[in-house]
Amino acid sequence: MPAFDPLTYRYASRRNVVYAQNAVACTSVPLGAQIGLDVMKSGGSAVDAAVAMAAAMPLLEPTGNGLGSNCFALVWIERDKRLYGLNASGVAPMALSAEKVRAMGYTEMPKAGWLPTMVPGAPAGWAELNRRFGTKSLAELFAPAISYAEERYPVPVNVARQWERDSRRIAKAMAENAVPHEYWWKSFIKPDGTPYRAGELFHFPDYAATLRSLAATDCESYYRGALMERIVAFSRATGGYFCEDDFRNYHPEWVEPITQDYRGYTVCEIPPNGHGITVLMALGILNGMTMPEKRESAEHYHKVMEAIKLAFADTRTYVADPRYMKTKVSELLDPAYLAARRALITDRALEPRASDPHCGGTIYLCTADREGNMVSFIQSNYTTFGAGVAVPVRENSGFSLPGT
Structure with a gap:
């Protein structure tokens, strides 16, 4: 194996450190990073780039996050010389309590179905970041994701691995109660019943339609409009616990x-x-x-x-x-x-054991622009594909609710 220069990367890897003068955008899917760079090349800020990437990642890496994710952001604004924190995590439905879950016979929260779902915080987080620090409209920032959703994109190798693995988990949940998962299955599994493989083209026109609704309403339709009403109606019809006030009362928090x-x-x-x-x-x-x-x-x-x-x-x-x-x-x-x-740490350690490591459901992205603004951002399903619950918001629009 050839020698590696520690100034570029200290481990034997085919990946090298990337240096840039004017902008940086990084995430786990190359198309997502390219979206961020394109936004900044067109005059957008690091915050604009982060929002555009965050809106695209539920499409580009649906195994790690969804439109129903939570999100958290650390935002450095150079002109203020200040670091801001945004907590856009969700909350449990008011109708659901720990006591009620225990009464159903659970000793821990299940991984699929309605029980682990929460009021999603991600769309509100995008809107809040855009409202406070953005320089472009949500319509502009959502445009790349809408384009890929309608025109297809090739599934990356790392995403395909998780897609195949955790589609089996959702299949087991469907065997117990198919109704909440049917739209998810229709959206993320091919007609022949197999998951999408690396290099295969995936498109999700329903996601594009939903993003257009969010952009037109500053994401309000998700919490206080038509999308919220359909989500709550589907929840009630299929054994969920959401009510209108769960969504109406939700707001992300600057911390x-x-x-x-x-x-x-x-x-x-x-x-x-x-x-x-x-x-x-x-x-x-x-x-x-x-x-x-x-x-x-x-x-x-x-x-x-x-x-x-x-x-x-x-x-x-x-x-x-x-x-x-x-x-x-x-x-x-x-x-x-x-x-x-x-003081509890000694030289003793557990003997290594074979295991099946947990496959997480989170994406990370970061951006920096030429003015010195920077964003560190997490968006999470908690588990791969989340709860596997998807709401057919209307014939031409939809989103998935992960178990965050």
């Missing part, structure tokens, strides 16, 4: 990012209910450790993994809707508390 200093860097995250605090806690635990110089050593990996495990354990125990959290963020990031967690 103050939380931070953790780590070896010369300040790392920023969205506060709970987002799980970014997991990263900050892990870094806080590692802060007091002597790390080996060789990052690829077993000792280095061991310490990092143990810190992450402890941080995730605390996240699962304490992090929730901030209105109901009993433990404060400041307590979880308190140096004394993190030192106590650090």
